[in-house]
Amino acid sequence: MPLYDITYEPHAKTTRVPEGTSLFSGAHWIGLPIESSCGGRGTCGKCKVKIEGEAEVTDADHRELQQSEIDEGWRLSCKQLVSRDTVCFVPELMRKPKAATMGLHRMVVLEPNVVRVNLKLDEPTIEVPRDDMERLREALHTEGYGLDPDDVETLRMVPPRIADRTEVVAIMCGEHLIDIEPTDAPDLAYGVAIDLGTTTVVATVMDLGTGMAVGVASGLNRQAQFGGDVISRIAHSMKGAGELEELRSTGVATVQTILDEAIAEAGVDHDHVYEIVLVGNSTMLHLLMGIDAKQIAVSPFSPVWREALDLRAADVGLRIHPRGRLAFLPALGAYVGADIVAGLVATGIAREPRCRLFIDVGTNGEIALGTGERTVATAAPAGPAFEGAQLKCGMRAADGAIEQVILGETIELKVIGDIEPVGLCGSGLIDAVAQLRLAGLLNAGGRMLSREAAEAAGHPLADHIINVEDALAFRLHGDIYLSQRDIRELQFAKAAVATGIRSLMEEADVKAEDLEEVLLAGSFGSYINPESAVIIGVVPSVNIDRIVAAGNAAGEGAKMTLLSFRERQIANELPTRVEYLELSAVPGFNDNFVTATMFPELEDIPFVAERMKHRTG
Numbered sequence: 001m002p003l004y005d006i007t008y009e010p011h012a013k014t015t016r017v018p019e020g021t022s023l024f025s026g027a028h029w030i031g032l033p034i035e036s037s038c039g040g041r042g043t044c045g046k047c048k049v050k051i052e053g054e055a056e057v058t059d060a061d062h063r064e065l066q067q068s069e070i071d072e073g074w075r076l077s078c079k080q081l082v083s084r085d086t087v088c089f090v091p092e093l094m095r096k097p098k099a100a101t102m103g104l105h106r107m108v109v110l111e112p113n114v115v116r117v118n119l120k121l122d123e124p125t126i127e128v129p130r131d132d133m134e135r136l137r138e139a140l141h142t143e144g145y146g147l148d149p150d151d152v153e154t155l156r157m158v159p160p161r162i163a164d165r166t167e168v169v170a171i172m173c174g175e176h177l178i179d180i181e182p183t184d185a186p187d188l189a190y191g192v193a194i195d196l197g198t199t200t201v202v203a204t205v206m207d208l209g210t211g212m213a214v215g216v217a218s219g220l221n222r223q224a225q226f227g228g229d230v231i232s233r234i235a236h237s238m239k240g241a242g243e244l245e246e247l248r249s250t251g252v253a254t255v256q257t258i259l260d261e262a263i264a265e266a267g268v269d270h271d272h273v274y275e276i277v278l279v280g281n282s283t284m285l286h287l288l289m290g291i292d293a294k295q296i297a298v299s300p301f302s303p304v305w306r307e308a309l310d311l312r313a314a315d316v317g318l319r320i321h322p323r324g325r326l327a328f329l330p331a332l333g334a335y336v337g338a339d340i341v342a343g344l345v346a347t348g349i350a351r352e353p354r355c356r357l358f359i360d361v362g363t364n365g366e367i368a369l370g371t372g373e374r375t376v377a378t379a380a381p382a383g384p385a386f387e388g389a390q391l392k393c394g395m396r397a398a399d400g401a402i403e404q405v406i407l408g409e410t411i412e413l414k415v416i417g418d419i420e421p422v423g424l425c426g427s428g429l430i431d432a433v434a435q436l437r438l439a440g441l442l443n444a445g446g447r448m449l450s451r452e453a454a455e456a457a458g459h460p461l462a463d464h465i466i467n468v469e470d471a472l473a474f475r476l477h478g479d480i481y482l483s484q485r486d487i488r489e490l491q492f493a494k495a496a497v498a499t500g501i502r503s504l505m506e507e508a509d510v511k512a513e514d515l516e517e518v519l520l521a522g523s524f525g526s527y528i529n530p531e532s533a534v535i536i537g538v539v540p541s542v543n544i545d546r547i548v549a550a551g552n553a554a555g556e557g558a559k560m561t562l563l564s565f566r567e568r569q570i571a572n573e574l575p576t577r578v579e580y581l582e583l584s585a586v587p588g589f590n591d592n593f594v595t596a597t598m599f600p601e602l603e604d605i606p607f608v609a610e611r612m613k614h615r616t617g
Contacts, residue, residue, distance in 0.1 A: 007087045008032055008049075016373065018576055023049055023077035023088055025573060028566045029351050029372070033109050035093055037144040039174060039565040040078035044144025049077045050089040056080070098211065106348055108564050112208040113327070114178070114189050114274045117143050117170045121162060132158050136177075140170060148175035153323065171274060173325045174310065174565075178274050188272045190214070192259060192320070193558035195339065196251075196280030196288065197221060198230060198363060199387065199396070202555050203258045205266040205273070211563050215266025222254045223247055223287065228384055229363045230283035234297045237287060248290035252317040255288070259318065273320035276313055277327045277562040279554050281337035281364065282306070285328055289316055301334040301582070308572045329561060329571045333580040335379030340366045342557025343521050345571050347550060350375040350578055355514050357501065359539065360521040360553070361386055361528065365497040368578065369504040376507050378581040380500030385486075385493040386524060388425040392468070393480045395423030402428035402476060403527055407435040409460045413477060421477050427527040432482050433490055434532035436474060437599055438608070441465070444599045446491050448472040448484055494538040495596035501540060502596070503586045507579075512540040521550040535608065537600045544607060 006026045007014045017026045024040045024047050027033070038044035045064030050073045057070055058079040065074055077088070098110040119139040124130045130138075136158060137147045154177055161180035162168055169185060171178040189208040194201065198221060205215035226236040226247060237244040255278075263270060278285075282303045286293035295302050313319070313326040329338040340360060344350055349358050351372050358368040363384050368377040388394035388401070395401050399417030402424045406412040413428075415421045424432070436442035439461065441449045450472065454462035464475045473483040505511070518539055520528055530547035533539045539547065561568040583589055602608045 004082050005085045006082060009087065009089045011090065017082055019083055020081050021573070021576075023051075023075075023080045023082065023086065025078075025569055026082065027077070027090070028570050031107070031351075032090070033093065033566065034077055034090055036078070036111075037115075038146065039111075039113065040569060041146055041175065042076055042079050043141065043146040043175075045076065046144060047077045048074045048091070049080075050074050051080065052087040052089075106346070106560070108211070108560050109566055110211045110563055111565050112189075112191065112275075112563050113325075113565050113568060114171065114173045114191060114208050115145075116187065116189055117145060117172055118183065119143065119168050119170050121166050121168065123166060132162060136162065136170070140172075145170075145172055146175045147177060157323075173275050176310075176323075176325060178321060178323045178325070186272075188268070190266070190268050190273045191275040191277070191562045192262065192273060193555060193562045194255060194259065194276060194278040195342075195552060195555040195558055196255060196278055196284045197339070197554075198281065198284060199224065199228075201254055201258050202552065203255075203262040204555065204559060205262045205268065206559060206562055208274075208563065213559070214268070215262040215264070217258045217261035217265060219254070219258050219261075221284075222250050226250070228387075230281060231297055233287060234283060234293050237292065238294050244287075244290055244292065247287045251284070251288045256318055259320075270319060271321050273324060275325045275327065275562065276318065276320060277329070277558045277568075279329055279338040279342040279558045281339055282331050282334055283337075285338065296334045299584070303331065303334050306331040306333070306575065327561075327568070329558075329568075330575050332377050332575055332578055333379065333582070335364055335381075336366050336368075336377050336580060339554035340368065340377065341571050341574050342555075342561065343550070343553035344368060344375075344557070344574055344578070345560055345567055346553040346556035347519055347521075349519075350574060351570070354516045355510060356517040356519060357504075357515050357540070358519045358521060358550070358553075359497065359501070359525065361497065361525050361538070362522055363387060365500060367497070367500045367504060369501070369508055369510060370578075374508060374579070375577065376504050376579045376581055378500050378504055378583055380496040380583060382493040382496045383489070385429065385489040386426040388423070388429065390489060391424060391429065391486045392473075392483045393424050393476075394429070394486070395425055397425040397427070397524070397527065401425035402480065403431075404428060404529065405431040405435050405476065407439045407441075407461060411461065411464070411476060421480055424476065424480060424482065426524055427529070429482070429486065429490055430532045430536055430538070431529055432474070432476065433487055433599075434529070434535040436482075437535055437602065441474070442487070442599075444601055446487050446597070446599060448474065448487065490536070491597045491599075494536055495593050497538050498596040499589060499593045500583055502592055503581060503583060503589065505540070507581055512542055515540060515542050515546065518542055518547045519550040519553070520547065521553040525549060526551050531607070534605060535600070535602075537596065537598075541600065541605050 002019045035046040042060035202218040227233045308330045309328040331337040360366040365380040365382040400422035404414035451465040473481040475481045526549045
């Protein structure tokens with residue numbers, strides 16, 4: 001697809017966009033807000049810019065602009081689609097917009113999809129007997145909003161709400177009319193951002209007027225009883241219609257329970273919650289709606305849909321305002337879903353000039369690499385090892401889980417909850433293996449040193465090497481140990497992610513030294529020790545200060561797109577900006593995977609080699 005430059009004056013900002021991008025959207029990519037109240041739908045007439053040279057005149061231009069303005073080159077930026085290099089003049093904002101810092105230190109203009117609009121309604125007369133919908137539509141248009149009456153309930157709601165009134169407040173979600181209130185009704189509007197994870201669900205209630213989080217709740221996804229990963233759940237759904245319904249109803253009940261808890265903590269009424277932005281991987285969204293997801297599990301890995309969806313929350317079974325909306329962000333591919341799109345919004349990858357690598361480490365490792373010029377993404381089937389599953393003494397990151405390991409003359413452990421350890425979680429696993437490598441008790445092939453060899457070398461931790469079921473293991477505490485099989489599981493998991501990263505770097509012609517930042521996302525990514533991640537080879541060998549914990553980037557992106565229609569539009573356009581790479585189609589993937597199961601040689605890791613040099617020196 002051809003790319004063209006847009007230059008916005010007098011700001012002297014230039015961005016390169018694909019053909020067909022609107023001038024309004026192009027400005028969002030570089031953080032330049034253009035005046036608008038309708039969200040770029042061409043109904044408010046406020047987003048006008050003056051274009052140098054010839055420019056097509058659209059129906060919206062004729063409707064919203066004066067002919068003299070059109071003759072001078074003014075056009076609505078939301079309707080001007082780029083087909084050449086373009087220079088345009090952007091007027092100063094008529095008001096200073098509210099903004100908040102969210103995501104990874106990103107400024108977000110607070111312009112939610114949900115708005116409360118004060119309307120003055122013309123009264124019908126015998127001479128001009130306007131119908132109720134006409135009166136409402138004309139009043140909304142005066143304020144710059146369109147109206148899409150998409151169901152009979154709208155027609156039922158309107159007459160009693162505007163009867164004998166000439167002034168009302170319309171609550172709009174995009175072009176959907178949610179409610180009509182009297183002018184003295186409380187000025188309240190809330191939305192909820194939900195991150196529907198395979199393991200954990202998080203809901204955050206946001207005050208749409210202030211941009212503040214007012215209630216948060218989280219809990220385990222109860223669908224886990226049908227399988228700990230997406231493939232297991234798809235397999236369960238394929239047993240029959242009853243099993244698919246079982247997954248749907250369980251998913252809806254999980255989300256509603258956590259949604260209710262967050263709303264209760266916020267102390268607000270469900271009827272004042274007007275929109276949900278829900279993100280998750282494609283399988284989770286399919287199963288939430290009771291849609292057959294088997295196509296995701298088999299080649300060519302095609303989901304039922306990938307585009308953004310705007311639905312009634314009640315139609316999915318979620319209870320907020322009876323006419324409240326539910327928005328799904330788009331997916332990039334079957335295994336790079338709306339949660340990763342939200343993460344890219346939160347981190348700004350694909351919008352900034354810096355070369356950055358984004359990794360959401362989990363059962364399915366999603367990876368994106370790029371800059372504002374080009375971004376590529378993929379998914380790597382890492383398996384459950386990173387989440388502590390299938391380890392002999394593994395557990396999820398909960399109280400009692402060993403999350404950090406340091407080996408020296410003795411063993412130092414950090415345990416979640418500061419209680420007696422009961423198992424080993426994913427971050428503890430990565431630490432333990434990295435420490436065994438540094439201690440000389442594990443070779444690059446992943447083979448543990450025998451107890452006899454460790455004793456012969458006079459290693460202080462030799463007595464922690466034990467035999468379990470005729471295989472070597474390393475005892476961490478009491479009955480908790482790391483087995484040779486556990487190490488193999490980690491090798492396969494990290495090899496999948498490392499090979500995915502290598503494939504993207506080769507595709508984009510990027511080397512490790514080119515990476516200005518490596519972002520580890522997700523709750524698990526927040527707890528990984530960056531040094532350990534480099535030592536085991538799950539991330540490229542870069543300076544440690546370039547590795548950053550991005551936290552729950554998916555949840556942050558969901559909040560950003562809830563609070564700003566501009567960020568929502570960016571999310572919806574990401575599939576046209578980000579290239580999806582299917583690893584199964586990459587030549588040499590299997591060979592690269594086998595190579596990546598090896599741990600890096602310690603002398604090839606700069607910060608480790610430097611420490612070794614100082615010790616020997």
